[in-house]
Amino acid sequence: MQIGVDFGGTKIEAAALAPDGGVLTRLREPNPGAYEAALETVARLIARVEAETGGIGSIGVGIPGSPSPRTGRIRNANSTYLNGRPFGADLEARLGRPVRLANDANCLALSEAADGAGAGARGVLAVILGTGCGAGLVVDGRLVEGAHGVAAELGHIPLPWPAPDEAPGPACWCGLNGCLETWISGTGLQRDHAAVTGQALAAPDIVAAAAAGETDAAASLARYVDRLGRALAMAVNLVDPDVIVLGGGMSNAAAIYPALPPVIARHVFADAWDAPVVPARWGDSSGVRGAAWLWPR
Numbered sequence: 052m053q054i055g056v057d058f059g060g061t062k063i064e065a066a067a068l069a070p071d072g073g074v075l076t077r078l079r080e081p082n083p084g085a086y087e088a089a090l091e092t093v094a095r096l097i098a099r100v101e102a103e104t105g106g107i108g109s110i111g112v113g114i115p116g117s118p119s120p121r122t123g124r125i126r127n128a129n130s131t132y133l134n135g136r137p138f139g140a141d142l143e144a145r146l147g148r149p150v151r152l153a154n155d156a157n158c159l160a161l162s163e164a165a166d167g168a169g170a171g172a173r174g175v176l177a178v179i180l181g182t183g184c185g186a187g188l189v190v191d192g193r194l195v196e197g198a199h200g201v202a203a204e205l206g207h208i209p210l211p212w213p214a215p216d217e218a219p220g221p222a223c224w225c226g227l228n229g230c231l232e233t234w235i236s237g238t239g240l241q242r243d244h245a246a247v248t249g250q251a252l253a254a255p256d257i258v259a260a261a262a263a264g265e266t267d268a269a270a271s272l273a274r275y276v277d278r279l280g281r282a283l284a285m286a287v288n289l290v291d292p293d294v295i296v297l298g299g300g301m302s303n304a305a306a307i308y309p310a311l312p313p314v315i316a317r318h319v320f321a322d323a324w325d326a327p328v329v330p331a332r333w334g335d336s337s338g339v340r341g342a343a344w345l346w347p348r
Contacts, residue, residue, distance in 0.1 A: 052067050052068070052069065052075065052104060052106045052107070052108035052109075053067070053068050053070075053108050053109050053111070053343040053344070053346055053348070054066070054067050054068075054097060054100055054101075054108040054109065054110050054111070054343060055068065055111050055112075055113070055158075055338070055339035055340060055341065055342030055343030055344070055345075056093055056096065056097070056110070056111070056112040056113065056339065056342055057113050057155065057158070057338030057339045057342060058082070058089070058093065058112060058113060058114045058115065058130075058155070059082060059115075059155075059338070060082060060115065060129070060130055060182050060183075061081065061082055062079050062080065062081055062082055063079065063080055063081075063082050063089070063092050063093060063096060064077065064078070064079040064096075064338070064339055065077070065078050065079070065093075065096035065097055065099075065100050065339065066078075066100070066336070066339040066340070066343065067100045067101075067103075067104050067106075067108055067343075068340065068343045070348050072165075072166055072340070074336075075103075075104050076100055076103045076104055077336075077339070078096055078099055078100060078103075079096075080092050080095070080096060082130075084130075084132070085132060086132045086133065086136055089132075089133075090138070090141055090142060090145060091145075093112065093142060094142065094145045094146060097110060097146065109149075109151075109343075109346040110146065110148070110149070110150045110151070111150070111151045111152075111153070111158075111341075111342035111343050111344070111345030111346055112139075112142070112150060112151070112152050112153075112342055113152075113153055113154070113155040113157070113158035113159075113338045113339070113341060113342040114128065114130075114133065114138065114152055114153075114154065114155060115127075115128040115129050115130050115133070115154075115155055115183065115185075116128025116129070116130075116133060116134065116154065117152075117153070117154040117157075117200050117201070118138070118139055118152050118200070119200065120198075120199065120200045122137075123137055123139055123140060124136060124137050124138075125137075125138050127201070127204070127207070127225070129182070129183045129224060129232075131224070138152065139151075139152045151345040151346060152345075153194070153196075153341075153342065153345055154185060154187065155179065155185060155338055156177060156178070156179045156185030156186050156187040156203070156298075157187035157194050157196065157203075157341070158187070158337070158338050158339075158340075158341030158342045158344075158345070159177040159179055159187055159296070159298045159331065159337045159338060159341055160175055160176070160177035160186075160187030160188060160189045160194065160203075160296070160341070161187070161189055161194055161341040161344050161345070162331075162333055162336075162337040162338070162340040162341030162344060163175060163177050163296045163298075163331050163332060163333065163337060163341075164177075164189035164192060165192070165340075165341075165344050166332075167296070167331060167332035167333050167337065167340075168294065168296045168329045168330065168331055168332040169189070169293075169294045169296050170332075172292075172293040172294045173190065173191060173293050174188070174189070174190050174290065174291065174292040174293045174294075175188070175189045175190075175292060175293065175294055175296060176188055176203065176286055176290060176292035176294075176295050176296070177189075177295075177296040177297075177298060177331070177337075178205060178283070178286075178295065178296070178297055178298070178299075179298050179299040180235060180236060180237060180279070180297060180298070180299040180300065180301035180302055181236060181237055181298075181299030181300050181301070182236060182237060182238055182299075182300075183206060183232050183236050183238070184205060184206035184231055184232040184235050184236040184239070184299075185204070185205065185206050185232075186203040186204070186205035186206070186286065187203055188202060188203040188290055188292070203286075203290075205231055205282065205286060206230060206231050206232035206236075207223070207225055207227070207230045207231070207232060208230070208231055208282075208285070209227075209229045209230065209231070210229050210230075210231055210234050210278060210281065210282065211281050211282065211284070211285040211318075212281050212318065213229070217229070217234075217278075220233060220234070221233040221234075221239075221242060231278075231282050234275075234278045234282075235275065235278055235279045235282055235301075236299075236301070237254035237255075237299065237300045237301045238254070239275075240254045240257055240271065240272070240275045240301065241253060241254050241257070243271060243274060243275070244257050244267070244268070244271040247267070247270075247271065248267045248271070250267070252268075254300060254301060255300065255303075257271055257272060258272060258301075258303075258304045258306070261306065262306060272304070272306065272307075273310075275301075275307075276307050276310045276311060276314060277314055279307070279311065279314075280310075280311050280313075280314025280315045280317075280318070281314065281318055283295060283311065283315050283328070284314070284315045284316075284317070284318030284319050285318070287315060287319050287324065287326070288318075288319060288320050291326075292326060293326055294326055294327050294328075294329065295326060295327070295328045295329070296329055296330070296331050297328065297329070297330055297331065298330075298331040298334070298337055302330045302331060302334075303330070308328060308329070308330070311328050312325075312328060315328070
């Protein structure tokens with residue numbers, strides 16, 4: 052049995068998977084938003100999962116940010132109370148056994164490459180478009196994490212090919228301006244729509260209004276697609292994946308899928324580009340599945 056934990060901004064979810072990928076049980080609790088309380092929530096969820104299944108499992112955890120390969124401490128997490136903390140070591144001390152940690156976008160990529168929308172593809176780029184933005188890359192079934200553990204860190208690259216009114220871009224929580232996270236996350240869509248129209252709408256409401264033909268919402272979604280397409284084209288020019296898988300709340304916006312390929316193709320440095328851009332097969336379950344698969348089956 053393999054246990055995966057998805058450490059989200061608002062909820063923490065744990066699931067136990069059988070060797071064939073079947074879900075044995077799945078539980079979630081609100082994320083308390085503080086370090087010690089969050090550690091206890093993860094430990095409690097794992098205990099509940101093992102009590103329900105009657106077994107002991109390996110444990111993988113997907114987190115915002117990532118552990119430094121040099122110190123083991125978390126960095127780059129938009130749940131900023133994790134930053135600088137030895138989350139993996141602290142969790143191992145509470146549980147009394149090994150824990151594997153990975154960035155949540157890496158977990159999405161691993162899940163979708165293993166048995167999801169990227170199954171059978173050699174190169175899978177997976178991008179989370181939620182409260183924040185992150186990406187993970189799997190090649191030949193293995194995560195590409197890089198020498199410093201920041202490979203495919205798409206969210207904190209500047210928006211490529213910016214128009215004059217897009218530079219220097221919004222301030223990002225990381226201390227820089229114009230990071231892709233401020234443009235192509237669901238939060239980025241909300242921010243842009245409010246800045247242009249003065250309307251404070253949640254991203255799903257903007258998408259719904261655009262589908263209903265509301266002019267301002269349609270224009271906001273069109274700007275979003277253009278920026279996301281440019282971002283993905285930059286990633287294609289770097290790693291040229293066989294398939295691009297989208298996760299997070301914005302991946303549920305069906306209208307973006309037919310609109311993205313021409314934008315991407317226009318910016319790809321090649322004579323042709325036709326890799327599919329598809330939603331994650333496992334949707335909200337990809338995080339826990341990928342975390343579980345951090346241990347070999």
